[in-house]
Amino acid sequence: MAAASASSAAASAPDFPDIAVVATAQTPAHARYDGPEVHLIMDCVDQLLASTGLSRDGIDFTIAGSCDYLSGMPFAFVTNVDGMGAWPPVYESHVEMDGAWALFEAWLRLQVGDVDTAMVVGSGRSSPCNAREVFHLQADPYAVAPLGLDPDALAGIQARSLIDAGLASESDFAAVVARSRAAAAANPMAQVQASGAVAVADLLAEPYDMAPLRAHDVAPPADGAAAVIIATAERARELTDRPVWIRGIDHRIESHHPGLRDLTDSASVRTAAATLGIGPAAGGGGGGEGADPDGGGTAGLDVAELHVTHAHEEIILRSALGLDDSVEVNPSGGPLGGNPVMATGLIRVIEAADRIASGRARRAVAHASSGPALQQNLLCLLEGDG
Amino acid sequence: MARPCAVVGIGQTLYRRRRGDVSLDGLVREAALAALTDAELTFADVDAVVIGKAPDALEGVIMPELSLCDALGAVGKPIHRVHTAGSVGASTAISAAVLVESGRYDTVLTVAYEKQSEGNATWALSGGRSGGQAAGGTFAPWIREYIRRSGAPEHIGWLVAVKDRLNAVKNPYSHLRIPDITVEKVRESPMLWDPIHFLESCPSSDGAAAMVLAGGERARRSARPAWVLGHAKRTEITTFPGRDTVRPRAGVECAAALYASVGITDPRRQIDAAELYVPFSWYEPMWLEGHLIAEEGEGWKMTDSGATALDGDFPVNCSGGVLSSNPIGASGMIRCLEAANQVRGTAGDYQVDGARVALAHAYGGAAQYFAMWIVGSSLDVLA
Amino acid sequence: MTAVHDVDFTLEYPYTRSTGPIVGPWLTGLRDGRILGLRVGGRVVCPPVEYDPDTGVSTSPDDLTEVGPAGTVTAWTWVCAPTSKHPFAQPFAFAQIRLDGADTAMLHAVDAGDMAAMSTGMRVVARFRPERRGAVTDVYFVPGDEPPPPVEADPDAGSVETTEHLIGVRIREPLFPFRARFARGLLEGRILGQRSPADGKVHVPSRGYDALNRVAMGPExxxxxxxxxxxxxxxxxxxxxxxxxxxxxxxIRCSVLLDSADTTVGGIDVRHIGVEEFRVGMRLRMVWKPEGERDVSAIENRWGGITGGVYERWEPTGEPDVDPELLKDHPF
Structure with a gap:
């Protein structure tokens, strides 16, 4: 069912205008930030304005993603507008989702053609709450939420399914963590700053948490914010020397009932990837055989930034995206290195875009996820000029 | 450039204080299936879904797109969720229109809802703390200031309350039905937040509203399209010295941008019907002025003269408005679909004869979020 | 509480859900000791849903059918550290359980005692709790196949049409530094504001930033x-x-523009002045509680005004009113 509809959303129809990421900003992923979410947002917005030279009223459209419940107050998102700036009044909207979905709407908005620049923000402070006690409220309100069955528990079930199917082992999970932590050590924004390499054997010696997952297999919720400015082609060239082109964004959801899903695979990622012309259906996302170095659709991916909040998810995502070893996965350390919930998905786009802008990659896919056990997934395909 | 987008299907639930007969799944499906039926489509025809509602804490379900996606036929498709406080229903409709206008999605189902009876809006507005003042407590001082500035007589609010409730009697979906309402009854009803009487206040409702929006062939083939001629949104920060909460600049600029985008220069003459977000009666004249339909200080005179009645020259809230049905998250979308009903000629007993251009509006937060759209019976109706 | 404290607040509400035509009978079944699935699209789905998962077409309660009480674990996790929301205080398993007679697995809890007792493919069986109220928590699972003892259903109980859920999220964190300084000031009998470095305006109570000019403000x-x-x-x-x-x-809840401040203090509760004499423009003075009796426990990161815990009352100063026209920049 999930893969049934590739819809009419053609990824790269020729008459769609080119849209590029022109500036990015993120705060560090703080274990606890001792101040209002507004400060985190303001910090990002100031960075964006400084790097583009835009004034606040030079941005045509603004859209943010956040979660009231995580902030501990209904309508908490209203206060966040203070950080984004809305005087004089601005053209603005908000999704109660990760900032990556705000990017989706902003990207579509610019394609309408009457506005040229958009700012996208994702933010959250996780430290005041126990994330498990908050996010079990995503579950079916009749049959599941009253059990307190939280996303980490469902992740544990998914990890078990993967092991039972012979698709991964606990060592594989630990290897994902070890590699993520090693990468995070080089990322000043990361929350988990390993002091040297973490050995798989040492990770496996740790006790279980949501068995077969261990505490280190679960991304630590953090406080933080992230923001980007995107622009239509002509404006993008005015605002930066290194635009990062958004070649497509697609997102798909799967059934809310895990019993109706194959938890060992990601049907939604496969559909989104096919829509964007990447992934196994398009001949593999990596640089292997069949790769088209000109980025003609199938391959040439250098980097994948994946929204891996539980180690085993990387294995599912690699498979669904058809990534081989030539594609660098989560060079930032990924969410296992720092997980400012509600910004984490948008940060995947930022990390991928930054790699391209700095010349370390030419083509990348960023992935964001929402809901338990990778229920909903977004892919954003990014490319540099040359 | 923007691809034309049309409303090709409209669906509503019955609005009631408590829809005890349905689950959350059932509530949204009632509206969604009605909209699909109206559009002569099924879930299989839908390319993407956009949902909206006010805070998750009103029902205690976080990110409800995750638990409603199956019920809305969205599995395997894109679905996303908008939240812009009280304006959210209209914001959601606009977001859905953007999906179509971008050219990337042909058929979009959009649904907004609230099941207020599951929780408590005053509790939510108070942040779960004691001593909440409710929305009326926030807006009452600004209404008082409007009365002071404009010199409007006190019966204006009562007139709006009577007009909207009598309109609601003509609407089969209405929550409040008070056929024997009179100015005297409004005046004698309890004072909740001076100067707002009980009968000048919106109810707390359960309900959902849905539309199918389409572009391209599907829009052109529609038997009864309402074309989305334009839309606009504006937001301003909550509080600072000098902020005009009676006539917020964001509201003025939102209206100005909207009219300019569709070529309206004289909104009172060029718009045939309006659905304005009026949760407390005085907001009718306040938004007539705040959205450039009347000159400053003149809005109450339109109300007083009967211009905003169903048979007036600028009918407002012919459906009965927020004063008669208020599932918060859906209330803005109801404004949008009732505007569409008017230009499609499907408004039944509250149809404005010959309506070809209609305005819908919602606001939220501390009168700081604005979302508006204009629909027309044809794409060139304003040409 | 006469000291500055950390925030510890639970955002909590007792929600009432209506269950509708499918979930209602399912919960009624659980209360009465039966687990129901739904025949749809050639299979039996449990828990039952209001729509055909493949087509979205509405389903009928006529197609509900009993499943279980035993079933097979298709996947599981061992919860080593249960949260306050979980059904057991001791470690337990959450599992996907395909009940006998059903084609899909449902999520539930297995009280297995020890992780070593759990395995994929194992048999588990329902146990109904003695006190049942028509909720998914009326039942849990244990290893084995032994049918549960018969449950005595109350023939007069009716069907489950509504359910109650006390849902709370606990928030614990230190007061933000600017809030803590403000609260400490109140305990000392001083009202602290912050002067914006951007335009010199004094914000009270400050939110730690000047929203208009988008600048943060610190202790300086x-x-x-x-x-x-x-x-x-x-x-x-x-x-x-x-x-x-x-x-x-x-x-009466009012906002007051304190002398030498540029923003108003909202949320001031007045209980000693009649509404008929209360008016915009009126001059008021705060009468402090004695120093040892001041309570700032209402101040937290999401709200930080002049709490009723620090004043006895607000009283008219007797000065002439200020012309409301001069106050219209302060509508809050």
Whole structure:
């Protein structure tokens, strides 16, 4: 069912205008930030304005993603507008989702053609709450939420399914963590700053948490914010020397009932990837055989930034995206290195875009996820000029 | 450039204080299936879904797109969720229109809802703390200031309350039905937040509203399209010295941008019907002025003269408005679909004869979020 | 509480859900000791849903059918450290359980005692709790196949049409530094504001930033303001009763522009002045509680005004009113 509809959303129809990421900003992923979410947002917005030279009223459209419940107050998102700036009044909207979905709407908005620049923000402070006690409220309100069955528990079930199917082992999970932590050590924004390499054997010696997952297999919720400015082609060239082109964004959801899903695979990622012309259906996302170095659709991916909040998810995502070893996965350390919930998905786009802008990659896919056990997934395909 | 987008299907639930007969799944499906039926489509025809509602804490379900996606036929498709406080229903409709206008999605189902009876809006507005003042407590001082500035007589609010409730009697979906309402009854009803009487206040409702929006062939083939001629949104920060909460600049600029985008220069003459977000009666004249339909200080005179009645020259809230049905998250979308009903000629007993251009509006937060759209019976109706 | 404290607040509400035509009978079944699935699209789905998962077409309660009480674990996790929301305080398993007679697995809890007792493919069987109220938590699972003891259903209980859920999220964190300084000031009998480095305006209570100019403010921007000011806005509130509401009598809530401040202090509760004499422009003075009796426990990161815990009352100064026209920049 999930893969049934590739819809009419053609990824790269020729008459769609080119849209590029022109500036990015993120705060560090703080274990606890001792101040209002507004400060985190303001910090990002100031960075964006400084790097583009835009004034606040030079941005045509603004859209943010956040979660009231995580902030501990209904309508908490209203206060966040203070950080984004809305005087004089601005053209603005908000999704109660990760900032990556705000990017989706902003990207579509610019394609309408009457506005040229958009700012996208994702933010959250996780430290005041126990994330498990908050996010079990995503579950079916009749049959599941009253059990307190939280996303980490469902992740544990998914990890078990993967092991039972012979698709991964606990060592594989630990290897994902070890590699993520090693990468995070080089990322000043990361929350988990390993002091040297973490050995798989040492990770496996740790006790279980949501068995077969261990505490280190679960991304630590953090406080933080992230923001980007995107622009239509002509404006993008005015605002930066290194635009990062958004070649497509697609997102798909799967059934809310895990019993109706194959938890060992990601049907939604496969559909989104096919829509964007990447992934196994398009001949593999990596640089292997069949790769088209000109980025003609199938391959040439250098980097994948994946929204891996539980180690085993990387294995599912690699498979669904058809990534081989030539594609660098989560060079930032990924969410296992720092997980400012509600910004984490948008940060995947930022990390991928930054790699391209700095010349370390030419083509990348960023992935964001929402809901338990990778229920909903977004892919954003990014490319540099040359 | 923007691809034309049309409303090709409209669906509503019955609005009631408590829809005890349905689950959350059932509530949204009632509206969604009605909209699909109206559009002569099924879930299989839908390319993407956009949902909206006010805070998750009103029902205690976080990110409800995750638990409603199956019920809305969205599995395997894109679905996303908008939240812009009280304006959210209209914001959601606009977001859905953007999906179509971008050219990337042909058929979009959009649904907004609230099941207020599951929780408590005053509790939510108070942040779960004691001593909440409710929305009326926030807006009452600004209404008082409007009365002071404009010199409007006190019966204006009562007139709006009577007009909207009598309109609601003509609407089969209405929550409040008070056929024997009179100015005297409004005046004698309890004072909740001076100067707002009980009968000048919106109810707390359960309900959902849905539309199918389409572009391209599907829009052109529609038997009864309402074309989305334009839309606009504006937001301003909550509080600072000098902020005009009676006539917020964001509201003025939102209206100005909207009219300019569709070529309206004289909104009172060029718009045939309006659905304005009026949760407390005085907001009718306040938004007539705040959205450039009347000159400053003149809005109450339109109300007083009967211009905003169903048979007036600028009918407002012919459906009965927020004063008669208020599932918060859906209330803005109801404004949008009732505007569409008017230009499609499907408004039944509250149809404005010959309506070809209609305005819908919602606001939220501390009168700081604005979302508006204009629909027309044809794409060139304003040409 | 006469000291500055950390925030510890639970955002909590007792929600009432209506269950509809499919979930209602399912919960009724659980209360009465039966687990129901639904025949749809050639399979039996459990838990039952209101739509065909493949087509979205509405389903009928006529197609409900009993499944279980035993079933097979298709996947599981061992919860080593249960949260306050989980059904057991001791470690247990959450599992996907395909009940006998069903084609899909449902999520539930297995009280297995030890992780070693769990395995994929194992048999588990329902146990109904002695106190049942028509909720998914009326049942849990244990290893094995032994049918549960018969449950005595109350023939007069009717069907489950609504369910109650006390849902709360606990928030614990230190007060933000600027809030802590403000609260400490109140305990000391001083009202602290912050002067914006951007335009010199004094914000009280400060939110740690100047929203108009989008600049953060730190301790170096703290200034003391007067405890005398002018009413800029007010509402008389007839309290609506809701979970957590402790107010029962009408009172006046007003905003006051304190002398030497540029923003108003909102949320000031006045209970000693009649509404008929209350007006915008009126001059008021705060009468402090004695130092040892001041309570700032209402101040937290999401709200930080002049709490009723620090004043006895606000009283008219007797000065002439300020012309409301001069106050219209302060509608809050």
């Amino acid at each position: 921007h703290d200034v003391e303001v007067a405890d005398v000011g002018t009413v800029t806005s007010f509402t008389e509130i007839a309290p609506i009763q809701y979970h957590g509401q402790t107010e029962t009598e009408p009172w």
